[in-house]
Amino acid sequence: MTTVAYARRTTEPTVEAAPRSASNGWWGMVLFVATEATLFTVLLASYFYIRFKTSSGWPPDGIADPKLLRALVMTALLTASGFVMYAAETGIRRGRQRALVLGLGATFLLGLAFLGLQIWETVVVAREFTPRTDTYGSLVFTITGAHSVHLVVGLLLLAWVQGRAWFRAYTAGRHLGVQMAAMYWYFVVVVQVAIFVSLYLTPRI
Amino acid sequence: MEAHVERLEKVWAEPAGIVSFLTSVDHKRIGIRYLFTAFAFFIAAGIEAMVMRAQLARPGERLVSPETYDQLFSLHGTTMIFLFVTPMLSGFGNYCVPLMIGARDMAFPRLNALSYWVFLSSGLFIYASVPFGLAPNDGWFNYVPLSDKVFTPDKNIDFYTLGLIFITISTTAGAANFIVTIFKLRAPGMSINRMPLFCWAVLATSFAVIFALPSLTVANTMLELERNWGFHFFQPAHGGDPLLWQHLFWIFGHPDVYIIFLPAIGIVSSVVPVFSRRSIVGYEWLALATVLTGIVGFGVWVHHMFATGLPQISMTFFSAASFMIVIPSGIQIFAWLATMLTGRPVLKTPFLYVLGFVVVFVIGGLTGVMFAAVPFDQQATDSYFVVAHFHYVLFGGAVFPIFAGIHYWFPKMSGRMYHELAGQVSFWLVFVGFNLTFFPMHISGLLGMPRRVYTYPGGLGWDAYNLLSTIGSGVLAAGILVIALNVLWSLRRGPPALSDPWGGNTLEWSTSSPPPHFNFPVIPIVRSADPNWDVEDRRQDALRLERGELLLADGHQTLATTVLEGEAEDELHMPSESVWPFVLALSLSVVFFGLLMKLYGVAILGCILVAGAIAGWHRPQRELQDQ
Amino acid sequence: MARPLLMWYGFLGGAAAWALQLVLGYGIEDSACSQGSSDTKSWIVLVTVLLGAAALGSSVAAFLTWSWAERRGDARGAVTFLGLTGMLAGVFFLVLIALGGLQLVSLDSCHQG
Numbered sequence: 001m002t003t004v005a006y007a008r009r010t011t012e013p014t015v016e017a018a019p020r021s022a023s024n025g026w027w028g029m030v031l032f033v034a035t036e037a038t039l040f041t042v043l044l045a046s047y048f049y050i051r052f053k054t055s056s057g058w059p060p061d062g063i064a065d066p067k068l069l070r071a072l073v074m075t076a077l078l079t080a081s082g083f084v085m086y087a088a089e090t091g092i093r094r095g096r097q098r099a100l101v102l103g104l105g106a107t108f109l110l111g112l113a114f115l116g117l118q119i120w121e122t123v124v125v126a127r128e129f130t131p132r133t134d135t136y137g138s139l140v141f142t143i144t145g146a147h148s149v150h151l152v153v154g155l156l157l158l159a160w161v162q163g164r165a166w167f168r169a170y171t172a173g174r175h176l177g178v179q180m181a182a183m184y185w186y187f188v189v190v191v192q193v194a195i196f197v198s199l200y201l202t203p204r205i
Numbered sequence: 206m207e208a209h210v211e212r213l214e215k216v217w218a219e220p221a222g223i224v225s226f227l228t229s230v231d232h233k234r235i236g237i238r239y240l241f242t243a244f245a246f247f248i249a250a251g252i253e254a255m256v257m258r259a260q261l262a263r264p265g266e267r268l269v270s271p272e273t274y275d276q277l278f279s280l281h282g283t284t285m286i287f288l289f290v291t292p293m294l295s296g297f298g299n300y301c302v303p304l305m306i307g308a309r310d311m312a313f314p315r316l317n318a319l320s321y322w323v324f325l326s327s328g329l330f331i332y333a334s335v336p337f338g339l340a341p342n343d344g345w346f347n348y349v350p351l352s353d354k355v356f357t358p359d360k361n362i363d364f365y366t367l368g369l370i371f372i373t374i375s376t377t378a379g380a381a382n383f384i385v386t387i388f389k390l391r392a393p394g395m396s397i398n399r400m401p402l403f404c405w406a407v408l409a410t411s412f413a414v415i416f417a418l419p420s421l422t423v424a425n426t427m428l429e430l431e432r433n434w435g436f437h438f439f440q441p442a443h444g445g446d447p448l449l450w451q452h453l454f455w456i457f458g459h460p461d462v463y464i465i466f467l468p469a470i471g472i473v474s475s476v477v478p479v480f481s482r483r484s485i486v487g488y489e490w491l492a493l494a495t496v497l498t499g500i501v502g503f504g505v506w507v508h509h510m511f512a513t514g515l516p517q518i519s520m521t522f523f524s525a526a527s528f529m530i531v532i533p534s535g536i537q538i539f540a541w542l543a544t545m546l547t548g549r550p551v552l553k554t555p556f557l558y559v560l561g562f563v564v565v566f567v568i569g570g571l572t573g574v575m576f577a578a579v580p581f582d583q584q585a586t587d588s589y590f591v592v593a594h595f596h597y598v599l600f601g602g603a604v605f606p607i608f609a610g611i612h613y614w615f616p617k618m619s620g621r622m623y624h625e626l627a628g629q630v631s632f633w634l635v636f637v638g639f640n641l642t643f644f645p646m647h648i649s650g651l652l653g654m655p656r657r658v659y660t661y662p663g664g665l666g667w668d669a670y671n672l673l674s675t676i677g678s679g680v681l682a683a684g685i686l687v688i689a690l691n692v693l694w695s696l697r698r699g700p701p702a703l704s705d706p707w708g709g710n711t712l713e714w715s716t717s718s719p720p721p722h723f724n725f726p727v728i729p730i731v732r733s734a735d736p737n738w739d740v741e742d743r744r745q746d747a748l749r750l751e752r753g754e755l756l757l758a759d760g761h762q763t764l765a766t767t768v769l770e771g772e773a774e775d776e777l778h779m780p781s782e783s784v785w786p787f788v789l790a791l792s793l794s795v796v797f798f799g800l801l802m803k804l805y806g807v808a809i810l811g812c813i814l815v816a817g818a819i820a821g822w823h824r825p826q827r828e829l830q831d832q
Numbered sequence: 833m834a835r836p837l838l839m840w841y842g843f844l845g846g847a848a849a850w851a852l853q854l855v856l857g858y859g860i861e862d863s864a865c866s867q868g869s870s871d872t873k874s875w876i877v878l879v880t881v882l883l884g885a886a887a888l889g890s891s892v893a894a895f896l897t898w899s900w901a902e903r904r905g906d907a908r909g910a911v912t913f914l915g916l917t918g919m920l921a922g923v924f925f926l927v928l929i930a931l932g933g934l935q936l937v938s939l940d941s942c943h944q945g
Binding site: 020021023024027028031032034035036038039041042043046049050053054060131132134135136137138139141142156160164169 | 312313377380381384385388389415416418419420422423426427430431434435436437438440443444445446449452453456765767768774775777816820823825
């Protein structure tokens, strides 16, 4: 079988054992976040689709504009947790085990506080309208509900990584689990910001 | 040298028996399982089609009731798309991609096993509806309001929505696995422009899966909530819009046809150079066309909605994109033809099926371009003309390449040769049978026959065409039967195959037929896009085996390389057998069963089992890298 | 940092520009028509021209990437490959964007198709 050469040739490539670029696990989490981010993009697009098709007001008659204060506090808490998570990640990158454990713990607590507020918010809002009231209700509850589910998964991930951190599983050079959990957590934070802007801020424009 | 190989064999050995069957993570075993399971669903969907054709052979036939007919066409479409073509091509991907890139397994071997078990579970989930007469019955795209509770009160649609959400887990996991494998596990020297076109196809497909499937999941979730929990998304009386379903479905649904088409043309790009005995013409053009098709495929979805009363100005975006998407496909056809015409073709079965693909797909593409024009679409949509169109592009574009792939890789997978004459007979039966079945539908469609009708009155000029189609379906079925018999017979009695019976240009042909569990004794070093034709490089591999270089025999190991240039970076440790993928798939089945039966306690129990399975899966193991 | 950015803009910029034109253009038109107005022409012109320029820019970026690779030497041809394909892709998406804007010439209402 003769070779019909196409691409250029080179000298023998060398094999180095020091990893330089992103690892398999990192890529795996990136792709998972990409697909879940698409899910939320589609949900929010559906929200705006229905909204721009609705010629009467938005929110529809009988439903007040979403109250800002609690949602703002929630979003601020979660955003803060994002920064705390970043500090924890930076900490382990420099080999600081305590920073990691404390940071993970604080992130977890902030996330838990968010969840508590979210539940309170849901209960309060449900007095005014429910998913069964109309499409607005269905969309709002589905979007925030989907976010809460993702947040709970994030809390479980944080707990797992926290547990491993207690047993000193991570070092400055090897902490892929922390990176992956952090990436997922940032995603959860960003989605909340997008939800806050879309569902709470834009109806007031 | 023998000592090195022995060491690898010991490390990678998998015991025989049921435990190994349930715990294997070997991509080759999983790939073959995908192929057999998907083919079984193909037969099921084919039988559904045969019953439909029997029902339509004559006007006023009473073989099946309208209700049964609805289930037949819905299940046929759903099965073919979700349970046959996509998994079948996943099977080829699973088997071939690691071999083609010179790796020892996929990037996430246990996730790979999970993808298979979830596929099997979700397929069984959907088909569990059949004995109860509750198969999905509102078409494979399941439009509201027909699929709303008020018009389809029974569980038919819940089997559909939950079953598809279930299988999405498998497909998405598989896509992530392929992307990371192709990005990171290629052999040293295999830069992105030297990677086989089949891998480009799987890469583009996998990205399409990542971005398209969520839309289907959102749609199905919304429908489930609307049907069973009193939510409102698609009901105008409650501020909703039935077109929202159509948008969400087709934002997934159109990319889905490219998710089907792209790996299939990857098979074509594999077969053409080998059977033309020359390097592929226009590698860059083919790679680019693959990527462009995958991307532009996301921008044409509204062409499935041209008859829904949308504003003219918005439809033009999608009409324009629907015309333009033909261009990359056209370029590919010309590249393959140029390769064949400037090469020295070998007319064996795989090549015949590729020729069949070219003819049938091009015809389908021509009618597709017709549909890109809004005025024509509005006349011909939902008629048998569109049924003809999509069978020409789907069968031509995917099934012919699948049949080519079956014959092409059969020797590699089984270590035996199939019967060539039987292969050729199967091709002619399939080709003639296919055209006899589907060509007349163009005519009956233009004569006004609507799709999805369980019968039709005589005297409208449709009778002869329907009868021809039914006869054709028999011929087609015979051809498929020959393929199945050929495979089964040759598995037992076929003559032993060489490691490289075809003179292949890609790396899977450089190892034995079938390959050892560890694929390659040493990781190959690649210096061109046709590595198996670089005889000197393959000789160097053998020399490195003697020296024990790039042996990577300290456990299940393979090499990680950089994304663009394919520079070797790291030696990875891969997981070996694990029961957790199987357990996780079972746990997920419990969840979906609970949701289907509205036994929410069961669903919650299932979620706990899922969490437990994930925890067990990630229990830290000493020999693995921090994954 | 600039080189990889230029290279990826060259390869994917055209696709991103077209995707943005589609989403913005369709979104603007669909919502405007649902609300009863059909005054979208100026928006579509703006979107088409800006994003068409972005697609053209991606071809230029791809060309620059390719010529840089040629000068510097590209052992395995990966960067050259991205440059060449990026140039073609940029032009392809420019045509696609232009076709999408073609409606401005002949259609200008929310008339149902």
